[in-house]
Structure formats: structure tokens, C-alpha cells
Amino acid sequence: MTAVDPDAGHPATGLDEVVHQRVRLGILTIAHEARRVEFGYLRTHLELTAGNLSKHLGVLEAAGLIEVEKGYEGRRGRTWITLTAAGDTALAEEIARLKQLIVRMESAGGQ
């Protein structure tokens, strides 16, 4: 369980808007677990259209959280997404803040 520091600000104030978004958090999570993930896997498991997924990947790439590598396997084009070190840190921080938020909500609910 994450400890709550009463002197620290509310965890919601430290949230990174690039990461704190359901789809982008999903992309970072999958890329973290898999080390590298193909565009089609993300589209299927996040249930997105290709255009929508591309927009989110663009946001994450612009923020330096992922790297996008395009290539071919035979005649088939494949796009692979890799998490950068900054992306790894951002994901860890986001998860830590989510846990803090849950602790706050639970302690507020118990009072």
C-alpha cells in the first residue's frame, strides 16, 4: 500500500495530462510489458480505429515517451512501438499517483 504524505500536494495536481488518459496509459502499459509492440496488437486490444490510435501515438512520440519504427516483413508493412526511458519513468509515476489517489479516496471515504 502506498503511504500518503500529508505535506505533499494532492496527487491529482502532479498528473501528467499526456499520460493520464485511458488510451495513452494503455499504450504505455502494453509497450512496457512487451518491450516492443506492433501497431495491430494495440489497435485490437485497445479497440481503436487506426486513425485514432495514430493520433495517440503521435502525442506520445512528440512527448518523447515512445519511439515508432516503421518497416516491412516481406511485402507487409509493420509499425513497432518501443517505450523510451522517459516513457518508462512517466508510466511508473502515473501508476504511483493513481495508487496515491486511491489511498486518498479510501481514507476520505472512511472519515
Place this chain on the structure above:
Amino acid sequence: MTTDPLAAGGDPRQLLSDVRSLARRVRLDQRMTWVALLVLAAVTLVGIPFDWLGMTVHCHPDTSCEFARHGVLYYWPAALLIAYAVIAVSYVRTARARGLGVRMLPYVIAGAVTTALFTAAWVVAARYLPSHPDALDGNSYWVLVLDRLLSPWSMIGIALLVLARLERNLGLLAFTLAYLAVVLFVLPMNEGWGPAGWGLQARFAVPQYITGAMLLLGAIGFRTAGRRQR
């Protein structure tokens, strides 16, 4: 999934739950546990005739026997290295076909290190024991367990622990611990097992058949469980 920002009204519990279920999904899609166990079972079973045919036995008039398991030393180092390479390539190719990467280098390194360790121990024993035939007489139970630990059958289990960690697979961890317990404490891998009338080759083959069968059953079990989960 939606594309709404979560800062306003997003439920952190739901988000964290989504993160965990996505991570679990990826781990399931990366796993090829049954292939690893199947390859190791095949290597174990194919190794039995090598041990049988490569074993030299010299029995003395007082019914004591000296034996040397040359087959184990010639077969297992190469067989294990090939097996780890086959397993790693299978994992990488399957994960890639599913659109994922996979981390296999630690398992391959663990496999290579344990293979080198077992080979070194057996080479030292093969050189030392013929000139010191009484070295193992009256040794304690734990020396026998250490001898079993330095066998290829135990080394398979040690490397499987690394694979279970990489896969974060509690099922494989439980299977491997049970497998190691049987190989180290139950099966007389270094003494042989069977009726008194059997030759040494046959008595050494019995624990190896049981080990191979355990790995084969594990492969079938993980294959069945994996199909249900996917």
C-alpha cells in the same frame, strides 16, 4: 476504451484495474511455457539411450561396481544448449507473430551458465573419482543432494525458475518447485532405481523416464491451460 481525459471524473481504481488486466493479457500472449517444457521433455527422453549406451560398468567379485556415465557428459551439454536456443527462438518468433516483443536473454544466459556449471562439475568428477574410488563412500545425504543438484535434470529446473520469473508465471513457479523437489529429494537420479535383478543402465533409466514424463505432463497441462486462458 474511450479517449476522454481521466483527470476530471476518471476513476483511478478502474484505470489501475485496466492497466493490470492489459499487463496480464500481454503476459499471456507472450507465454509459450508448454513449448519450453515439451522441448526439455524431449531432450530428457532422448538422453536416456545416450546414458545407457555410454555407461561403462566394472563389477568386482565382492558385488561392488564402478561405473562411469560418459553418455551424460557427451550428450547433455550440447543437447541443453540446443534446447535453450530452440526455446528462445520459439518464444521470439511466436511473440513477434502476435505483435509483441519478449525478453528471453536472461533465460538463455541462465541456461548457458547452468550447463557450464554441470559440465564442469561432471568433468572434475570424471577426472577425480577414478583415482579416488572411496571418495563418495559413506558421504552424507546432503552430499548426494548436492550431486543431484549438479545434474542436468536439476539444472533444467534452475533455468525454469528464471523463465517463471520472466513470465511472472506462478503456475510455472509452482510446477518447477515441485519438479525440483522430486528430482532433488525423491528420485535417486545418481543411484538408480529398480528391482535388484536389473542392470545399472536400466536402474539409472527409470528416474530419467519419470523426469521426462513429468516435463511432458507439464507441457500438456500448460498447453491446455493456455488454450483456455486465450
